[in-house]
Amino acid sequence: MFIFKKVSDLQRHLQSVRSSGKRVGFAPTMGALHDGHLSLIAQANQACDISVCSIFVNPTQFNDKSDLDKYPRTTEKDIDLLLKAGCHVLFLPDVEEVYPPDFDYDFEVSLEGLDQGMEGAFRPGHFKGMVQVVRRLLQIVEPQQLFMGQKDFQQYSICKHMIKVCQLPVQIVCSPIIREVDGLAMSSRNVRLDADARALAPEIYKALQGAQALVKEGKSVAEIKNAALSALTRPGFDVDYFEIVDEDTLVPISKFEEGKRAVACTTVRCGGVRLLDNAFLT
Ligand code: AMP
Numbered sequence: 001m002f003i004f005k006k007v008s009d010l011q012r013h014l015q016s017v018r019s020s021g022k023r024v025g026f027a028p029t030m031g032a033l034h035d036g037h038l039s040l041i042a043q044a045n046q047a048c049d050i051s052v053c054s055i056f057v058n059p060t061q062f063n064d065k066s067d068l069d070k071y072p073r074t075t076e077k078d079i080d081l082l083l084k085a086g087c088h089v090l091f092l093p094d095v096e097e098v099y100p101p102d103f104d105y106d107f108e109v110s111l112e113g114l115d116q117g118m119e120g121a122f123r124p125g126h127f128k129g130m131v132q133v134v135r136r137l138l139q140i141v142e143p144q145q146l147f148m149g150q151k152d153f154q155q156y157s158i159c160k161h162m163i164k165v166c167q168l169p170v171q172i173v174c175s176p177i178i179r180e181v182d183g184l185a186m187s188s189r190n191v192r193l194d195a196d197a198r199a200l201a202p203e204i205y206k207a208l209q210g211a212q213a214l215v216k217e218g219k220s221v222a223e224i225k226n227a228a229l230s231a232l233t234r235p236g237f238d239v240d241y242f243e244i245v246d247e248d249t250l251v252p253i254s255k256f257e258e259g260k261r262a263v264a265c266t267t268v269r270c271g272g273v274r275l276l277d278n279a280f281l282t
Contacts, residue, residue, distance in 0.1 A: 001079075001082060001083050001088060001089065001090055002088065002089045002090070003079070003089075003090045003092055004089065004090070004091055004092070005091075005092050005093055005094065005097065006093070006097060007093065007097050007140050010089070010091050010140065010141070011140065013089065014050075014052070014089070014141065014142065017049075017050050022050050023047075023048040023049050023050070023144045024048055024049070024050045024052055024142070024143040024144055024145075025043070025044030025045070025048030025050065025051050025052070025143055025144065025145045025146075025147060026044065026051075026052045026053075026054070026137070026138075026141045026143035026145070026146050026147065027040035027041055027044055027051070027052070027053050027054075027146075027147045027148075028053075028054045028056070028133075028134060028137050028146075028148075029053060029054065029055055029056075030055065030056065030058065030071065030188065031055040031056075031057065031072075031073060031074060031075060031078050031188070032071070032072035032073065032078070032188035032191070033055075033074075033077075033078045033081050033082065033188075034178075034186045034187075034188065034190075035178050035186055036149060036151060036177070036178040036185075036186040036187070037053075037149075038081060038082075038085045039149075039175055039176075039178050040053075040147040040148070040149060040175050041053055041082065041085045041086070041087045041147075042085065043147050043173065043175055044145065045085075045086055045087075045088075047145055047173070048143075048144060048145055050088045050089065051086070051087050051088050051089070052087075052088065052089040052090075052091060052141055052143060053082055053087050053090050053091070054090070054091040054092070054093070054137055054141070055078055055090065055091075055092050056091075056092075056093055056098060056133065056137070057071050057073065058098070058129060058130070058132075058133040059095060059129075060099075060105075060128075060129030060132055060133060061125075061126050061127075061128075061129030061130045061132075061133060062126075062129070063123050063124055063125050063126055064123075070192070072188055072189075072191055072192075075092070091137075091140075091141065098133065098136055098137070098140075099136075103136075107132075108128065109131055109135070109161075109162045109165055109166060110165065111127065111131070111158055111161065111162075112161065113249075113250075113251075114127075114157055114158050114161055114249075114250050115127035115128070115154075115158055117154075117241075117243065117245070117250060117251075117252070118241055118243055118245070118250070118265055118267070119154050119155075119267065119276070120154070121241070122240050122241070122267065122274075127154075127155070127158055130155060130158070130159075131158060131159070131162050134146075134159050134162070135162060135166065135168075138163075138168055138170060142170075143170055144169075144170065145170065145171050145172075145173055146159070146163070146170050146171070146173065147173050147175055148172060148173070148174060148175065149174075149175050149176075149177065149178075150174050150175060150176055150177050150278065151177045151178075151185055151186075151187070151276065151277075151278075152276065153263055153265055153278045154250060154265065156174050157247075157248070157250055159172060177277070177278075179205065180202075183202045183205035183206065183209075184198075184201045184202045184204070184205060184275075185204075185205065185275070185276070185277045187275065187276070189273050189274070189275070190273075190275075192271075192272070192273045193270065193271050193273055194271050196236065196271065197236065197270045197271025197273065198271075200234075200236045200237065200270055201270050201275055203231070203232070203234070204232065204266065204268050204270075204275055204277045205277060205279075206231070207228045207231040207232050207242075207266070208228070208264055208266070208277060208278070208279040209279070210227060210228060210231055211224045211227070211228045211264050211279070211281060212264075212279060212281055214227055215256070215281045215282060220255065221244050221253055221254055221255055221256065221262075222254070224244065224264075224281070225242060225243075228242050228264065228266070232266070232268055236270060236271070237268050237269070237270055238268065238269040238270075239266065239267075239268050239269075240267040240268065240269060241265075241266060241267055242264065242266040243264070243265050243266070244262050244263070244264050244265075244281060245262065245263055245265060246260060246262065246263075247260065247261040247262065247263050247280075248260075256281075256282055260282070261280055261281075261282055262280070262281045263278055263279070263280050263281065264278060264279050264280075264281050265277075265278040266278065
């Protein structure tokens with residue numbers, strides 16, 4: 001695996017890769033890697049000739065400085081995992097490489113409300129920073145395919161929109177959520193759960209599975225939302241939101257419609273850790 005810290009070195013390498021007709025698949029991450037991240041690399045390896053992973057804890061998407069400071073950093077272990085996963089290139093830049101002095105922080109993509117609800121309502125400015133870094137990384141890496149996880153569904157939707165409006169020549173691929181055996185969605189933040197919180201956390205996925213079962217029984221959106229909220233309202237959990245939204249607009253729906261996919265998205269605070277999860281309902 002090649003490891004580059006400098007944009008110029010990475011680009012020189014990728015230039016030669018591309019000139020030999022090879023396709024580049026890219027998975028941006030913030031490190032503290034787990035099997036969810038590695039599934040993106042596996043998909044990139046399957047669909048493309050070269051997989052590129054970036055590890056960059058992007059300061060501009062953290063509205064809470066203590067969250068940025070507490071974000072787990074495990075670079076040596078990450079490198080080991082990427083080697084085992086058959087990753088071809090790791091981009092490990094410093095902040096100054098990603099945001100050089102002439103970086104245009106004012107450039108904004110109109111997100112048409114996609115960033116307003118759910119995570120956007122709880123983390124002001126988060127998606128603006130996330131779009132900024134993904135756009136910049138795409139400009140640096142110039143992949144044919146971008147692999148992002150369904151785990152962060154709003155993030156995926158916003159990136160899909162950004163790629164469309166900026167007419168970037170890259171295809172975005174949504175990778176399924178990888179879970180622990182008890183159903184908890186894998187996340188870099190899970191290491192911060194204490195034993196009690198970790199034992200409780202799988203109830204989030206159970207509530208999503210319950211919602212899927214109620215759809216099959218023909219229950220209404222309101223009934224399903226109420227049932228999920230009451231399943232999640234328990235000691236040890238603080239529900240930030242549970243929304244059933246349209247797959248494309250991310251607007252909460254009031255009824256299921258033929259030909260449109262609905263996604264249940266939730267964030268629950270458990271033992272001081274925000275846990276995100278979602279599931280397609282239709
Ligand atoms: P992060 O390092 O948390 O910014 O995540 C980097 C990428 O990995 C994003 O596209 C995430 O959606 C994806 N990802 C994180 N957790 C999982 C998971 N459990 N399953 C699949 N993809 C994931």
